[in-house]
């Protein structure tokens with residue numbers, strides 16, 4: 001299955017919005033803006049912004065604000081990749097088929113580019129064209145998802161500390177749900193909030209996002225085993241080399257694939273009540289599980 005057909009139209013909206021939100025390369029101090037733009041425009045799939053955008057579409061036809069919120073999520077995602085690739089963390093030279101930010105701009109500038117993208121994300125959210133009560137809820141959701149308690153940084157800490165050690169299913173679940181699923185869940189929730197969804201729907205979409213976010217990292221583990229570096233645009237086979245806690249390492253390939261499918265089915269069930277309005281989100285859920293990069 002290739003990308004769903006609406007995906008490239010959504011990506012074009014996101015690219016244009018990112019372009020508007022990021023300072024120009026020539027804005028002083030120019031080096032940091034070059035580094036930020038280098039990594040943001042290195043060819044990411046824009047999955048989190050597209051999920052945010054399509055989640056808002058269930059509830060609204062006015063999607064500009066959801067695009068802006070989606071870009072704020074992409075800034076956080078890009079910061080996390082830049083920092084994850086640093087020598088002190090996963091120490092990688094290749095990302096999105098290009099030299100990593102620190103390879104191109106040096107470690108100091110890569111640290112600062114990550115810091116700057118995280119900061120720009122919250123500035124962007126604070127200025128988004130969403131009613132103030134909902135805007136504050138979006139900021140809180142995304143802040144929590146990127147943070148230390150069941151959030152991305154917390155998951156990253158557990159991931160680093162689990163390297164080379166035996167982990168059980170509960171520890172692995174914590175890592176995946178925190179490191180990856182939390183921000184994906186927040187993308188869907190933030191889209192629902194930007195689209196004006198009632199609380200019950202925000203909660204339902206949160207459960208959808210949690211399931212696909214978890215499935216996304218299980219599939220990411222599988223791709224690291226099954227695909228080449230050329231296909232992934234990053235160093236393949238690295239999890240095993242670094243003795244990472246992954247689903248294939250603990251359960252094997254077949255069980256991990258079946259688990260990703262089960263999570264996708266769980267996600268689908270949350271959308272049943274929306275009928276055709278959730279057609280795009282359903283296609284995205286399927287795509288995230290069958291993707292090859």
Ligand code: FPP
Nearest residue numbers: 044045046047080083084153156179180220
């Ligand atoms: C690939 O996303 C990214 C992941 C599977 C998430 C991994 C989690 C981290 C690296 C957390 C790091 C956290 C800190 C605090 C350093 P993708 O396939 O959407 O990538 P793309 O944007 O290149 O398409």
Ligand code: MG
Nearest residue numbers: 084089090159
């Ligand atoms: Mg990592």
